[in-house]
Amino acid sequence: MRPLRFTILVTPIIVAAGLLGAASADAADTRWSITGPQHPGEPDRPVWSMAAFPAHPNVLIEATQERGVMRSTDGGSSWTTVADAGGSAWVVHVDADHPGVVYAGTQADGIFKSLDEGKTWTAQNQGLDTLDVRAIDTSGSTILLGTSAGLYYSNDAAHSWKSLGASDLDIAAVALLPKANGLTMFAGADNGTAPSYLLRSEDLTGAWTPVSGGFPGGVTVAAIATGLAPAGGQAPVLAGTAQGAYRSDDRGATWILVNGLPATDYNVVEFNPANSDQIYVASDGDAGSGGVFRSLDRGATWSPLGAGLPDHPRVTALALQPLSPVQVMAANWNPTSATAGVYRITDPGAAVTGATAAPSASATVRASPTPRPSTVSEPGGRRSTAGQDWEKLGIAVIVLLLIAGVVSLRRWRIRREDQRTYLR
Structure with a gap:
């Protein structure tokens, strides 16, 4: 009987320990943690853009204010400036079609290119009329730049650049969407004069069409991203604007406001490059609620x-590390307190397996309008929520209380039997 009693007693203890461990692990998965400083002992500077390398997810690149382009080889624990870039950079972009190639757009020194995952850099400014490069995207042999004075492209590995017009617009975001016989190009502006700050073009002639079809006129655009096409459908396009996030599922012909998000500006939008059901958006809070928001069901x-x-977060950049589960990096900058930092979270609901990565668009920080009431909802069936963590803890506590009750009852029965034996 003793082995049986031992098994009966120990099994609930093991179950309770497992529940406590699972709750602790899930709680860690759903909480951001600060990464290492840019320069130990000194305040971090703002980060406007970040990127990870698919082949080496722990190698990270970031575009910073006053510290140029910085690189980490340990997932963000430590950072080194690898390109001074005139002191400040707007954007970094990893070329998904050419392993190891990464571009950096700077605020005053044009565009830089690296062939070795950001270890060394070379300026590539032949043909540029402005050196303020704010947005970059690539597809195949085409590179598209957004600058403070319009758009440029290269089809010779960035050795030379040709103007694509829109020189009266300050371009904050660009995206390239492949098609059977070429590319559909998108450009978003956050300053200048235009009937629409979101433009579309079907060729490299410099002919741009203001987007309408449900997209609001006069609303500035800070970010654009494209995802993988679902079976039998078109690749989704997402635009972050001063008045919410807008989505198109027909290559930009029509647009709808994304529901379920707080009414604020969105300066960063990202699809998981391996699974477009998983979407991340971020706001710097210029128009309401700042922070990071995630969807696992295509929005x-x-x-x-x-x-x-931090309280009242102002998120300026996101990067997805293609691990399983996905790790998300977020840069935060508070101009009031002049504090900055990069944070990491493991997202157990997001994975990267089972699909081929597609190029993702670049974005920088901007925009600012009138807030509307928040409509954030919690989706059913999420794996890592605070409620589920407390549920697991509650079950574990109940199990432990039952064990304590069983042990107490057993001791009482043993003492009672001993007393009876003694009296006899």
């Missing part, structure tokens, strides 16, 4: 990812 429902970020 039908959204969840805030805020635990561990």
